[in-house]
Amino acid sequence: MPQHVPAPVEGAASGSAGPVPPPGTVPADGPRPRLAAARGPGALLDWLPLLLAAALWISSLPYVGFRSMGEYGLLDRLPATYYLSLLVLTAGFLAGLRRADTAPWWPALYCAGLLTALKGLPAVLYDSERYPWASKHDAVINHLLADGELRPYEGLSGNMSAYDQWPGFFTLNGGLVRAFGADSAAAYLNWAPVVLGLLTMPVLVLIYRTFSQDRRLVWSAVWIFQLANWVGQDYFAPQGLAFLLHLAVLAVVVRHFVRPGSAGRLRSRSCPDPAAAAVPPSTGTRQRAVRAVVLVPVIVAVNAVHQLTPVMLCATLLALNLTRRYRNPGLLAVAGLIMLAWDLTMGRPLFTETLGTLRDSLGELTRNTRAGYAGQLTGAGPELAGRAGVLMVLAVSVLAGAALLLRRRLAHSALPLLLASVAPVPLFAVNDYGGEMLFRVYLFALPGAAFFAAAALVPAAGGTGARRAGPAVRRLRAAALPVTLTALLAGFLPAYYGKERMYYTPPAETALVTRAIDAAPEGALILAATGSFPKALHRYDRLEHWFFAEQELPGNVEMLKDPARYLSTRLPPGTTAYVVLTRTQEIHTAGEGLLPPGGFAALTRDLAASPLFRVVERTAYGVVLRYDSP
Amino acid sequence: MSENRQPALPARQTLTRAALALSGWVTLAATALPGNTPARWVPVLLFVCFGPGLALLIPQPGPLGPGARLETAALAAPLGLSLAVIAATTLFLAESFSGTAFLVSLAAFTTLASALPGLPLSGSARGAAGRTGTSTGRG
Numbered sequence: 001m002p003q004h005v006p007a008p009v010e011g012a013a014s015g016s017a018g019p020v021p022p023p024g025t026v027p028a029d030g031p032r033p034r035l036a037a038a039r040g041p042g043a044l045l046d047w048l049p050l051l052l053a054a055a056l057w058i059s060s061l062p063y064v065g066f067r068s069m070g071e072y073g074l075l076d077r078l079p080a081t082y083y084l085s086l087l088v089l090t091a092g093f094l095a096g097l098r099r100a101d102t103a104p105w106w107p108a109l110y111c112a113g114l115l116t117a118l119k120g121l122p123a124v125l126y127d128s129e130r131y132p133w134a135s136k137h138d139a140v141i142n143h144l145l146a147d148g149e150l151r152p153y154e155g156l157s158g159n160m161s162a163y164d165q166w167p168g169f170f171t172l173n174g175g176l177v178r179a180f181g182a183d184s185a186a187a188y189l190n191w192a193p194v195v196l197g198l199l200t201m202p203v204l205v206l207i208y209r210t211f212s213q214d215r216r217l218v219w220s221a222v223w224i225f226q227l228a229n230w231v232g233q234d235y236f237a238p239q240g241l242a243f244l245l246h247l248a249v250l251a252v253v254v255r256h257f258v259r260p261g262s263a264g265r266l267r268s269r270s271c272p273d274p275a276a277a278a279v280p281p282s283t284g285t286r287q288r289a290v291r292a293v294v295l296v297p298v299i300v301a302v303n304a305v306h307q308l309t310p311v312m313l314c315a316t317l318l319a320l321n322l323t324r325r326y327r328n329p330g331l332l333a334v335a336g337l338i339m340l341a342w343d344l345t346m347g348r349p350l351f352t353e354t355l356g357t358l359r360d361s362l363g364e365l366t367r368n369t370r371a372g373y374a375g376q377l378t379g380a381g382p383e384l385a386g387r388a389g390v391l392m393v394l395a396v397s398v399l400a401g402a403a404l405l406l407r408r409r410l411a412h413s414a415l416p417l418l419l420a421s422v423a424p425v426p427l428f429a430v431n432d433y434g435g436e437m438l439f440r441v442y443l444f445a446l447p448g449a450a451f452f453a454a455a456a457l458v459p460a461a462g463g464t465g466a467r468r469a470g471p472a473v474r475r476l477r478a479a480a481l482p483v484t485l486t487a488l489l490a491g492f493l494p495a496y497y498g499k500e501r502m503y504y505t506p507p508a509e510t511a512l513v514t515r516a517i518d519a520a521p522e523g524a525l526i527l528a529a530t531g532s533f534p535k536a537l538h539r540y541d542r543l544e545h546w547f548f549a550e551q552e553l554p555g556n557v558e559m560l561k562d563p564a565r566y567l568s569t570r571l572p573p574g575t576t577a578y579v580v581l582t583r584t585q586e587i588h589t590a591g592e593g594l595l596p597p598g599g600f601a602a603l604t605r606d607l608a609a610s611p612l613f614r615v616v617e618r619t620a621y622g623v624v625l626r627y628d629s630p
Numbered sequence: 631m632s633e634n635r636q637p638a639l640p641a642r643q644t645l646t647r648a649a650l651a652l653s654g655w656v657t658l659a660a661t662a663l664p665g666n667t668p669a670r671w672v673p674v675l676l677f678v679c680f681g682p683g684l685a686l687l688i689p690q691p692g693p694l695g696p697g698a699r700l701e702t703a704a705l706a707a708p709l710g711l712s713l714a715v716i717a718a719t720t721l722f723l724a725e726s727f728s729g730t731a732f733l734v735s736l737a738a739f740t741t742l743a744s745a746l747p748g749l750p751l752s753g754s755a756r757g758a759a760g761r762t763g764t765s766t767g768r769g
Contacts, residue, residue: 149725171718171727172711178729179657179674181665188671199679199711202704209697241711248708252751255701287750294749301712304719 042099046106049092050113056085057117064125066504073381073500074121075493082121086489089113093223094482100215107219111201114226118492119193119234128507128534130190132584134236135534137163138185140170141177143541152346157544160537165347168304169238189236196240197226203244206251208451211414214275214458220481221454227488228396228446228453230389230495231439242309243443245302249295249313253320254416256291257331258282262324273410274460279325292331299335303342307350310339312424312444319423323416354431362430376593385498392491393442399453399484407455414451421448457481502532502591505584509621510534516580516617516624517543525577527567529600530592533584549594556595563603564610571629579607582622643689650685650744653677654737661733674733682736683710685743687751705751713739 065077089110096106122130129135140163144150152165163170173185182188204225208218234240260282283291303310314335320326343351377386404411404418411418424444428437459477513535517526522542529549531537537545548567549556559566571577586600595603604623607613613625657677663670683706690698717735721727 144722148722148727150719150722167722168715168719171722172715174722174727175714175718175729175732176674176678179661179678179733180671181661181663182671183665187666199707202700203708206697206700206704209700241715245708245712248705251701251704256751290750294751297716298708298712301715304715 045092045095046099046103049088049095050109053085053088053092053113053117056081056088060085061121061125064121066122066125066500067506069501069504071380071501072384072498073502074497075381075384075500078493078497086114086117087486089117090482090485090489093219094485097216097219100219104215104219107215107222108201108205111219111222111226112198114223115197115201116194118226118496119197120191122504123190123194126190126504128505128510129186131232131235131503132505132532132534132536134189134192135186136531136537137170137173137236137238138189139535139537139540141173141185144170145174145177147541153349154541155349156541158531158537158540159350160540162307162350165350166238166303166305166307166342167346168301169241169306172241185236192236192240193234196234196244197229200234200244200247203247203251204447207247207254207417207447209277210251210254210280211277211417211451212275212410212455213277214460217275217451217454217458220458220485221451223485224396224453224488225446225450227485227492228392228450229443230392230492231443232496233439233443238306239309239440239443242302242306245298245305246309246313246316246444247447249298249302250316250420252291252295253317253326253328253331255280256283257288257328258325259327260284262327272413273407275407275455275458276410276413279413288328289330292328292334295331296334296338299338300342303338304346307343307347308440310335310342311427312440314339315423315427316420316444319419320416322419326416358431377591378593378597379591381494381498381501382591384494385496388491388494388498392488392495395484395488395491396446396449396453399456400449401452403452403454403456407460410455410460411452417448417451421445457484499591502584502588505534505582506621508619509582509584512617512619512621512624513580513582514538516578519616520578521576523576525571525575527577527579529581529585529603530588530594532588533582549589553593553596556599560595560599560602563606564612567607568612568627568629571627573629575629577627577629578616579613579625579627580622581607581625585622646688647685647744650681650688651741653681654733654740657681658730658733658737661729677740678710678714678736679707680710681740682713682743683707685740686710686749688748690748701751 060079060081063079064074064082066074069077093107093110093114096103096110100107129138140160144164144167150164150167150171152161152167154161154164156164176188177185180188201222204222205218208221212218233243258280262282299310299313302313314332317328317332317335321329321332377383422445424441427441431437457480510533513533517535517538520526520539520543524543526536526543526545528536528545528547531545531547531550536547548559548570567577567579581600581604586604589595589600590597607625608615608618608623613627616624616626618624653673654677657673660670660673684702686709687702687706690702714732714736717739718727718732721731721735
């Protein structure tokens with residue numbers, strides 16, 4: 001074991017649950033002041049805020065009115081104690097930052113606490129799956145477990161076979177479901193953001209510590225990353241896992257793939273920013289080849305799990321090849337070949353299809369940057385969520401940009417991180433990925449953006465002293481971080497929970513949907529306004545489905561004129577169709593602007609009144625209609 | 631020289647490796663418990679996330695560089711989950727998937743990996759052995 005830390009003077013009497021800074025973190029990079037001074041009252045600041053925040057958070061749980069959400073989603077249903085717990089957490093984190101070098105476990109615990117406090121709420125409280133798309137993935141897992149095999153070439157409706165072609169996430173969870181002994185992934189999928197976040201955190205720290213030895217900067221960057229990660233790509237979905245694996249590959253590359261003789265000037269002590277870390281030791285060709293072999297399973301897994309992330313990974317590796325430090329064409333070739341191999345074997349149907357449509361979307365920058373489908377976000381909550389999101393992106397970008405200007409030397413030594421962040425941006429020019437490309441690019445840029453944003457906020461310790469700033473400027477600098485973190489927190493909540501009414505569906509409503517779909521005979525058609533409700537894709541391998549309002553607004557306006565005729569003329573003869581119209585769909589179509597206000601109610605009324613459609617079941621949550629075409 | 635900085639007491643290391651070697655089988659045994667109880671899902675989750683990865687990465691060969699432990703801790707889960715993804719997908723492709731097969735394959739792999747020395751992923755690069763001093767001496 002490396003040398004043991006002399007018994008810290010943390011005072012056993014304080015009853016602190018605080019762990020002794022583990023021996024491994026006594027930095028080997030030079031002498032540090034020992035924990036000489038008694039830390040009596042200071043130690044309180046370590047664990048008391050955490051305990052207090054936990055108590056406040058737990059006490060707020062029974063008062064979270066998630067079952068009675070209104071226009072503002074969860075925002076106005078969260079009690080004051082919840083918001084207070086977040087503020088206490090922020091305060092405790094900032095206090096712990098001052099001693100981040102010698103007591104790194106505290107910022108880590110606070111970051112984990114923030115993650116749980118922000119994203120653990122649905123996991124602990126909800127009695128149903130949050131996010132209809134998580135429910136969709138649950139349906140895929142059930143389908144795989146029922147079949148016991150993969151059928152990538154089957155051509156299921158709505159491009160659902162994509163999940164058989166890139167099945168890694170679903171097969172893994174199939175294994176988990178069976179090993180847990182759970183009925184289905186629905187039992188645990190709400191925990192995905194917390195679990196993925198906790199697993200991502202150390203990888204992020206690893207990447208950041210490669211570029212900065214200032215622990216305050218590192219942990220601030222992690223905190224900012226968590227607050228800025230409101231885009232909802234870390235739910236129970238392949239992209240969340242793929243992102244974690246992508247970051248792991250990036251971490252290994254920046255730490256172990258430094259070319260010999262490439263970072264000469266950066267190793268000199270006079271040049272870099274005081275916060276910059278030394279460049280990792282360079283590795284010879286054979287060592288890099290060995291490490292590349294070690295990375296192969298991870299890259300294969302990235303390909304098995306998701307179709308877009310390998311492209312992002314190759315783009316990142318390509319960008320890294322632009323630096324002298326990380327010029328590793330061999331690794332890029334390996335990653336590219338694995339991607340190509342997967343696209344030409346398992347993923348061939350969707351890959352060839354995408355290549356075909358690529359010509360249409362190539363260069364369509366405005367179309368590719370548009371988020372989501374057709375309409376404008378409507379309603380107080382969704383509009384607030386949208387605006388908060390934009391402001392958050394702007395804030396982080398401005399901060400990151402400021403750091404690039406103000407701390408040029410740090411930016412120079414952390415250039416690979418910068419390049420890795422902007423690498424996926426050109427993908428905008430290629431495809432809009434169903435309206436999702438905006439969020440994906442943002443997510444992949446976020447680790448670097450958070451790092452530079454933190455660099456702008458955390459003052460560089462040990463300046464040259466040549467330009468001593470006046471007291472006012474120093475106060476301003478000291479206030480920058482707390483103010484910004486609080487502002488980002490204030491932006492996160494609406495961005496993440498503002499549209500929550502669309503994401504939570506009461507179990508009774510889902511039961512209605514499940515009953516209707518279970519009753520449908522094989523070969524029947526399932527119709528709904530949108531697919532954004534749980535169990536929309538239940539039994540998707542046996543039934544076709546058509547989400548008829550998921551189109552541009554003019555088409556829907558036309559549909560609303562006479563929905564019964566619109567639908568019946570478009571259904572093939574001799575089909576049995578079940579139309580499932582539920583409250584969550586109404587909220588979604590209104591909130592996303594797919595249907596005009598009152599449109600869904602009119603649709604339901606007209607269809608129920610039509611002689612062509614027979615009402616099968618009607619509850620407070622929705623109506624199920626049946627249509628038999630002649 | 632490196633002999634003066636052997637990473638761990640041999641007994642402790644052996645204990646860790648033995649524990650890892652058994653972890654998969656203990657997890658398999660835990661699946662005999664009724665479903666959805668913590669006594670069942672906690673070992674499963676911990677093993678699938680960390681077991682194979684840790685078995686591959688520790689013990690670390692040679693002198694440990696700075697941040698080696700962080701690196702091992704951070705990379706264990708992604709590495710392990712990658713292997714789990716590959717195992718599960720392969721089982722499905724071979725049409726022989728079952729919960730037991732999934733856990734058995736991971737447990738067998740973990741046992742084998744824990745018997746072998748760790749991957750040269752964490753720790754210092756041998757080729758830069760002479761530079762280990764400078765890389766740590768940021769001052």
